[in-house]
Amino acid sequence: MNALLVVEDVHKRYGKEEVLKGVSFQLEKGETKVIIGPSGTGKSTLLRCINRLTEPDRGRVWLDGVEVTSPKTNINSIRAQIGFVFQDFNLFTHLTALENVRLGPMRVLGMKKTDATELAREELARVGLADKANAYPAELSGGQQQRVSIARALAMNPKLILFDEPTSALDPELIGEVLEVMIQLAKEGMTMVVVTHEMGFARSVADEIIFMEKGVIVEQGPPAQLFSSPKHPRTAEFLRKITELYGGEG
Amino acid sequence: MEFFRQLWEVGTYLPMLLRASTVNLELLGALLVIGFLMGTLVALLQVYGGRLLGTVAYVYEWVFRSVPALVLLFLFYFGPSEFGWYISPFLAASLALGLRSSAYQSQIFRGAIQAIPTGQMLAARALGMSRVRAILHVILPQAFRLAIPGWSNEFSSVVKDTTLAYVVSLNEIMRYAKIIMDRRYELAMASFIMVALVFLFFTYSGNWLLGQMERRFRIPGLQMPGASSTVL
Amino acid sequence: MTAFYFEWSFLPKLAQGLVLTVEITAACIAFGFVLGVLLALGRVYGRKLISLPCSIYIHFFRGTPLLTQLFIVYFGLPNWGIHLSAFTSGILALGLNTAAYQAEYFRGAIQAVKGGQMLAARSLGMSRIQAIRYVILPQAFRIVIPSWSNELILMLKYSSIVFSISLLDLMGMGKRIAARHFNYFEVFIVVALFYLVLVFVLSQSLRWLERRVRVPGLGAPGLR
Numbered sequence: 001m002n003a004l005l006v007v008e009d010v011h012k013r014y015g016k017e018e019v020l021k022g023v024s025f026q027l028e029k030g031e032t033k034v035i036i037g038p039s040g041t042g043k044s045t046l047l048r049c050i051n052r053l054t055e056p057d058r059g060r061v062w063l064d065g066v067e068v069t070s071p072k073t074n075i076n077s078i079r080a081q082i083g084f085v086f087q088d089f090n091l092f093t094h095l096t097a098l099e100n101v102r103l104g105p106m107r108v109l110g111m112k113k114t115d116a117t118e119l120a121r122e123e124l125a126r127v128g129l130a131d132k133a134n135a136y137p138a139e140l141s142g143g144q145q146q147r148v149s150i151a152r153a154l155a156m157n158p159k160l161i162l163f164d165e166p167t168s169a170l171d172p173e174l175i176g177e178v179l180e181v182m183i184q185l186a187k188e189g190m191t192m193v194v195v196t197h198e199m200g201f202a203r204s205v206a207d208e209i210i211f212m213e214k215g216v217i218v219e220q221g222p223p224a225q226l227f228s229s230p231k232h233p234r235t236a237e238f239l240r241k242i243t244e245l246y247g248g249e250g
Numbered sequence: 251m252e253f254f255r256q257l258w259e260v261g262t263y264l265p266m267l268l269r270a271s272t273v274n275l276e277l278l279g280a281l282l283v284i285g286f287l288m289g290t291l292v293a294l295l296q297v298y299g300g301r302l303l304g305t306v307a308y309v310y311e312w313v314f315r316s317v318p319a320l321v322l323l324f325l326f327y328f329g330p331s332e333f334g335w336y337i338s339p340f341l342a343a344s345l346a347l348g349l350r351s352s353a354y355q356s357q358i359f360r361g362a363i364q365a366i367p368t369g370q371m372l373a374a375r376a377l378g379m380s381r382v383r384a385i386l387h388v389i390l391p392q393a394f395r396l397a398i399p400g401w402s403n404e405f406s407s408v409v410k411d412t413t414l415a416y417v418v419s420l421n422e423i424m425r426y427a428k429i430i431m432d433r434r435y436e437l438a439m440a441s442f443i444m445v446a447l448v449f450l451f452f453t454y455s456g457n458w459l460l461g462q463m464e465r466r467f468r469i470p471g472l473q474m475p476g477a478s479s480t481v482l
Numbered sequence: 483m484t485a486f487y488f489e490w491s492f493l494p495k496l497a498q499g500l501v502l503t504v505e506i507t508a509a510c511i512a513f514g515f516v517l518g519v520l521l522a523l524g525r526v527y528g529r530k531l532i533s534l535p536c537s538i539y540i541h542f543f544r545g546t547p548l549l550t551q552l553f554i555v556y557f558g559l560p561n562w563g564i565h566l567s568a569f570t571s572g573i574l575a576l577g578l579n580t581a582a583y584q585a586e587y588f589r590g591a592i593q594a595v596k597g598g599q600m601l602a603a604r605s606l607g608m609s610r611i612q613a614i615r616y617v618i619l620p621q622a623f624r625i626v627i628p629s630w631s632n633e634l635i636l637m638l639k640y641s642s643i644v645f646s647i648s649l650l651d652l653m654g655m656g657k658r659i660a661a662r663h664f665n666y667f668e669v670f671i672v673v674a675l676f677y678l679v680l681v682f683v684l685s686q687s688l689r690w691l692e693r694r695v696r697v698p699g700l701g702a703p704g705l706r
């Protein structure tokens with residue numbers, strides 16, 4: 001398998017409800033895939049199954065040839081290679097921005113404190129928050145917190161980054177600064193899977209868009225094709241509704 | 251094991267231990283009543299008393315919360331005899347533990363009174379009620395309901411404190427257990443474990459009872475701020 | 483009316499007792515802290531095999547009187563061949579007791595740390611233990627400070643119970659002086675004053691500690 005990430009037939013059930021009904025896709029290095037779809041269709045669950053923050057009931061996942069879902073795999077070392085950005089940011093409340101970013105490199109990658117600190121400063125500068133290094137999460141706006149959380153993921157030098165609705169919890173005027181960082185990352189060749197409602201972002205940045213509904217992938221394809229001539233009627237309907245709500249270009 | 255045989259032997263003393271424990275329960279009742287009455291008074295003084303009385307009330311609370319129960323027990327038991335008055339261990343313990351509890355209870359009641367929206371008092375006065383009437387008929391009924399959870403905590407801790415009266419020679423359960431031990435040294439562990447079990451029973455039945463009371467007196471919408479509304 | 487009898491020579495002896503009180507309190511709190519954290523972690527993160535004994539322990543030591551626990555350790559253990567000094571018994575009994583209460587406070591604090599924190603830590607590749615150590619506990623310790631301070635002050639007062647096994651702490655020393663000179667009232671008024679000062683100093687120090695480790699955005703839920 002040459003693909004960086006392979007997701008094969010993943011199923012997940014919560015009680016009586018089956019949230020993921022057999023989802024498969026692949027991701028090449030440097031690709032950006034965006035997953036769209038109505039709320040509650042299992043998009044977030046899918047992301048969490050990739051790094052097993054949620055355990056899939058069935059199905060397998062490979063990262064760079066290593067089977068993530070195998071019981072023999074050291075899941076911690078896999079997770080260290082996959083960055084994850086949460087909708088609620090989940091910054092460590094008791095640490096400053098700088099300390100948040102350097103914790104992973106120090107404690108998981110075993111870097112020395114001085115090296116980790118320098119790395120953290122670089123990553124914070126990369127997301128435009130060099131001057132907020134000593135601020136606590138509570139002192140930062142939502143957009144700033146999310147950018148710190150991206151820096152935190154970047155500091156681990158991950159092979160790919162998963163974004164779980166990164167802007168859904170933000171006030172509208174703060175969304176832009178986060179999307180900007182993500183667009184820059186995509187341009188620099190970072191491999192990304194992004195779950196989002198931001199159609200403008202999807203359209204301009206995605207190499208491929210995956211449309212999910214009711215736990216299955218309905219359609220996937222390059223943005224140009226999906227937006228202008230979707231094959232599936234449900235895709236068309238969803239895109240129509242979404243552009244009505246959020247506006248054409250996003 | 252040997253221990254269970256000893257436990258069985260101590261079992262023969264159980265009726266006497268239980269009889270002695272009624273003294274603990276009587277003390278519990280007495281100190282809770284004293285604590286309740288004084289606690290309400292102190293809380294009212296703190297909230298409505300004005301600067302002088304309020305300060306006195308706060309100092310009272312601070313003193314009785316900071317001085318250990320055992321010191322209070324000694325002061326109330328040995329103190330009067332120095333001045334020529336005799337005081338029974340039971341009365342001394344009731345006063346010492348009761349006034350101490352009043353300090354904790356006053357904190358609970360004060361919190362409850364302050365949690366009642368100011369509009370309640372305003373409405374009562376607007377109807378023409380005097381301050382005293384308003385407190386009696388509008389504030390306190392609500393405050394006491396709000397106070398039930400906090401009061402249950404105080405109750406739980408105070409049940410166990412009745413054993414402290416041991417140090418002023420009250421013939422309660424711990425003293426009796428010690429007598430068993432003095433008589434039959436090898437039964438020491440068993441008899442104190444027995445006392446512990448008796449108190450576990452007291453603690454759990456007490457909590458259960460208070461839980462029932464809380465349910466009975468619950469009024470929808472009347473809650474301490476921050477309390478969840480899930481029924482436990 | 484008997485005359486007021488108090489000698490200044492009593493004060494150094496009482497001060498000696500005070501030192502022992504502080505020692506015993508510090509020792510039992512430290513013991514209770516370590517054991518309490520372990521019990522709390524056992525209850526929150528442990529499997530049934532671990533969390534159940536922890537629960538039983540906590541229920542027993544919170545549901546029974548301290549005096550009973552003290553006598554179980556000092557008078558009861560010899561029945562099982564374990565003979566401890568009064569000093570050790572006092573610290574052990576007080577320590578076991580406070581551990582149960584501290585465990586409950588820690589458990590509440592750990593559960594007050596938002597679930598997302600653990601997720602984020604794991605997503606970085608931290609093991610459970612690393613996450614607990616670097617993310618959960620640092621936050622839980624800040625959240626627990628008000629209840630923990632309360633427990634510390636409570637233990638300072640309850641430490642007086644060790645006089646009943648003949649230890650000469652502040653309470654024990656006071657009793658010895660008073661018994662010799664029959665001036666319980668005077669002596670214990672002074673003892674009460676000693677405790678008042680101790681409690682005051684301790685609560686001010688704890689308030690300072692809380693301010694010192696405060697982090698914006700992290701406090702006990704419901705705290706102003």
